[in-house]
């Protein structure tokens with residue numbers, strides 16, 4: 001796949017010098033444009049580490065990473081920052097909103113960093129995103145005064161606002177109830193359909209995982225499974241073999 | 255402009271901290287402006303009192319009591335010097351004022367009113383009667399007039415030595431601003447003392463000279479000494495060594511105070527900004543993760559320092575000027591009051607130093623911010 005959006009070759013991350021942890025060990029894969037993929041794995045398996053590398057927040061000890069055709073190895077801190085702003089939407093495991101700013105300002109922070117002015121189109125997009133995320137009427141509220149789930153939803157909205165080609169989401173629905181989880185997932189799907197945005201979602205939620213196009217499983221830092229869901233009919237059974245962690249019981253489902 | 259907006263928001267969301275820093279800068283700058291202006295005005299006032307109405311350079315005879323000859327050659331040297339603003343040939347005599355049983359010593363300075371006016375400013379200091387020194391007229395001070403019940407137009411009997419008794423008419427009463435001078439000094443025309451002293455028309459007790467900048471008097475005197483033989487040239491700075499030494503040490507200690515105040519202000523701003531930078535580490539990490547460049551995040555702290563610097567300095571200058579106004583108002587009725595004039599140079603320097611200190615103290619947080627790796631923040635929640 002020459003036109004892969006993400007091309008990872010032998011990505012390896014070793015933490016520490018004396019006591020070394022191989023958090024990620026020789027991971028290679030490609031993700032095409034417009035895919036929605038899930039990353040699953042036990043706690044501590046290296047999912048966040050992988051996402052941080054893909055998100056240019058951390059640098060790999062070994063390996064090569066090409067994003068949108070651009071080699072990222074050896075890029076300066078400035079170039080990495082502008083690539084982050086331009087290419088990537090990030091939903092962090094901890095929501096990471098700016099407490100000094102309102103919900104609306106947090107939502108639009110990536111566009112402000114990109115130097116965009118809030119024109120009619122952007123305003124409409126932001127307002128619509130707020131509605132879809134169930135945040136109507138909260139725009140003027142201080143980000144600190146929201147519930148955990150509301151903060152999580154603002155963080156999701158923020159990741160989409162710059163219309164990045166790639167959205168990396170680390171447990172985006174970890175704090176949400178079923179109803180909101182479904183709404184977020186439907187939003188991802190719609191944005192994927194409308195803009196061709198690629199999603200890589202770390203999740204413990206088997207249901208979410210099963211609704212994606214593809215599931216990557218990490219175990220002890222290694223990529224141990226890469227399963228494609230049958231197009232149009234994602235089924236739990238098809239990926240059950242690859243699932244080692246799940247919140248709900250797969251037995252109850254089948 | 256995003257860094258500025260974020261800086262403003264950071265400051266606004268911790269109003270107590272921001273307020274304290276601004277107050278700290280303001281107090282420091284106010285002290286600078288006030289103490290600086292106070293010392294400068296105090297010294298200006300002391301110098302004005304000391305030499306405002308007295309010669310900066312004097313020409314006398316080599317021997318005390320002898321007359322100095324103000325020849326045209328001497329006059330050319332003195333009047334030809336561009337630094338000179340006033341030249342007053344004077345004849346000084348002592349006399350006894352007698353009224354009833356009172357016999358009061360008076361020291362009388364004789365000269366042309368126009369000349370005397372350039373140094374003693376008799377015209378503007380006349381509080382009663384007319385500034386006039388025609389033959390047979392004398393002007394006396396307010397304290398003298400009050401003490402001995404002398405009014406304008408009154409006759410004044412003067413014993414000039416031996417049995418030379420003259421009766422002059424009081425033309426005006428002056429106030430030289432000092433009780434001693436107002437009680438002891440009198441002015442008259444040039445002729446009467448000349449006769450009493452037996453001088454030729456070109457002979458005087460001294461030639462009093464004022465120069466534009468009083469502190470050039472030593473240079474002026476030195477230059478003249480080389481050209482005027484047989485004449486003793488003295489300058490006020492030599493006569494007032496002790497005063498000048500005192501003024502210098504006063505300046506030095508005031509500079510010390512100001513330096514210490516500035517250091518305290520700088521440390522205050524630096525530590526508060528450093529704390530603020532630590533408190534905002536998470537936010538900076540998030541902004542970087544969202545793609546803000548290192549330079550832009552560093553600019554946030556530079557903007558914070560600038561905003562604090564401008565606000566604190568402006569407030570400080572205002573406060574300093576208010577203190578000066580308050581001090582001047584509060585002491586207006588006191589006889590020893592002197593006007594504190596806000597020194598624009600000092601205000602400018604203080605403001606510039608305030609800004610500089612604020613910006614310098616942002617160096618540490620700014621550099622720390624530029625180095626922060628967003629992953630440290632993102633990983634740790």
Ligand SMILES: Nc1ncnc2c1ncn2[C@@H]1O[C@H](COP(=O)(O)OP(=O)(O)OP(=O)(O)O)[C@@H](O)[C@H]1O
Pocket residue numbers: 015016021022023041042043044045046047048049050093633
């Ligand atoms: N900064 C670090 N220094 C040392 N070891 C680290 C560091 N960050 C992560 N690790 C280790 O790397 C491994 C992978 O961590 P990672 O955060 O990627 O796990 P994860 O799959 O995201 O887990 P979870 O589902 O709990 O979020 C773990 O063993 C962890 O202890």
Ligand SMILES: [Mg+2]
Pocket residue numbers: 047048049093170
């Ligand atoms: Mg994780």
